[in-house]
Amino acid sequence: xxxxxxxxxxxxxxxxxxxxxxxxxxxxxxxxxxxxxxxxxxxxxxxxxxxxxxxxxxxxxxxxxxxxxxxxxxxxxxxxxxxxxxxxxxxxxxxxxxxxxxxxxxxxxxxxxxxxxxxxxxxxxxxxxxxxxxxxxxxxxxxxxxxxxxxxxxxxxxxxxxxxxxxxxxxxxxxxxxxxxxxxxxxxxxxxxxxxxxxxxxxxxxxxxxxxxxxxxxxxxxxxxxxxxxxxxxxxxxxxxxxxxxxxxxxxxxxxxxxxxxxxxxxxxxxxxxxxxxxxxxxxxxxxxxxxxxxxxxxxxxxxxxxxxxxxxxxxxxxxxxxxxxxxxxxxxxxxxxxxxxxxxxxxxxxxxxxxxxxxxxxxxxxxxxxxxxxxxxxxxxxxxxxxxxxxxxxxxxxxxxxxxxxxx
Numbered sequence: 009x010x011x012x013x014x015x016x017x018x019x020x021x022x023x024x025x026x027x028x029x030x031x032x033x034x035x036x037x038x039x040x041x042x043x044x045x046x047x048x049x050x051x052x053x054x055x056x057x058x059x060x061x062x063x064x065x066x067x068x069x070x071x072x073x074x075x076x077x078x079x080x081x082x083x084x085x086x087x088x089x090x091x092x093x094x095x096x097x098x099x100x101x102x103x104x105x106x107x108x109x110x111x112x113x114x115x116x117x118x119x120x121x122x123x124x125x126x127x128x129x130x131x132x133x134x135x136x137x138x139x140x141x142x143x144x145x146x147x148x149x150x151x152x153x154x155x156x157x158x159x160x161x162x163x164x165x166x167x168x169x170x171x172x173x174x175x176x177x178x179x180x181x182x183x184x185x186x187x188x189x190x191x192x193x194x195x196x197x198x199x200x201x202x203x204x205x206x207x208x209x210x211x212x213x214x215x216x217x218x219x220x221x222x223x224x225x226x227x228x229x230x231x232x233x234x235x236x237x238x239x240x241x242x243x244x245x246x247x248x249x250x251x252x253x254x255x256x257x258x259x260x261x262x263x264x265x266x267x268x269x270x271x272x273x274x275x276x277x278x279x280x281x282x283x284x285x286x287x288x289x290x291x292x293x294x295x296x297x298x299x300x301x302x303x304x305x306x307x308x309x310x311x312x313x314x315x316x317x318x319x320x321x322x323x324x325x326x327x328x329x330x331x332x333x334x335x336x337x338x339x340x341x342x343x344x345x346x347x348x349x350x351x352x353x354x355x356x357x358x359x360x361x362x363x364x365x366x367x368x369x370x371x372x373x374x375x376x377x378x379x380x381x382x383x384x385x386x387x388x389x390x391x392x393x394x395x396x397x398x399x400x401x402x403x404x405x406x407x408x409x410x411x412x413x414x415x416x417x
Contacts, residue, residue, distance in 0.1 A: 013396040017097040018136020021045055023072050026392040030400050033393060037084055041072040053079035069139045089146040095399030098133045100126035101153030102179060108402040111149040125179060150399035157187030160228040184232035186214045190222040192394040193333045193387040200372045201383060209324040211317060216334035217245035217286060223320035231323055233316050239273055243309045245286030248277035279305055288336055310346040321354060329383040338386055339367045348384060355382040
């Protein structure tokens, strides 16, 4: 018996996908269609260790999904009629969606309405959905929004102190992102600690090329570092994180165009702007050779994380755990050590030896120093599994399909 769900994450020129049997759950296959629209398009597909690569031009997402189906046929053939659901990552759902939504014309329209809030992401997500609806017409499709998890934030957390009329007209408020990751790792942390989710107080640090922090009380987000867009909050690979809005006015008055400021903040800032590289491995290597700018960049990076960590400890009234996740969080002992340094009086102390030995764990790892009351955990994130989990729940709750035994792959 299988309960197969296909998860799609459609970018402007890529489709990341995974087929998950929710009876396990177990990953049946995963892959990436990249450089769509270019002569060098490529599909890299892995089905339980069986790999398949396709190198040929793919004009659009329709051809990209066809190439994905071809890769499945070459490894584990998939009957589209056997799918329980197709789950789609959608970056921005505005303030309308606090839960995943079975896709219909109304949901598609709402995603379009949010394009001004995520002009780089929602159009690509929408294209992927529209193509997938035609490719897989026999099952429900579900939109899982990055922003939905944070819709539980109180007004004190999400409201900006600007004119209410202007804010409402332009939909300006804190929305937050990485919601599927924060939801997944906070739940896994509570399970690991044996704490009922509804009683838990957890601070999650999603540290990758994009990065955000979240305060989670009782399994619900009460605050997060990203804002109207994914630009706010922590220092990131190429994004600035928090910056005085007056600096932007100053740059505009100095003659930079809006597009130039946009490019500066999103693509030429963060670690790339400070140290010349967005890959922290390169920044660490430079710092170790005595590069002063690289050392300073790492200090700025860690300072921002500790800033939000302290704020969320106050907001939660203490924490059961601090969770590190995503590429940097799971693989960079030096960052974890620096974030947790010299705050034992706050209940946070890290086991340095265990931390140094932990890189890319497959399961939850406890790095807490002996006797420290706040647990320090590394929890590998799995956003695709979270999207599949939420998609299945949405289908069951909506009655969009009857979940029955399906033929094996």
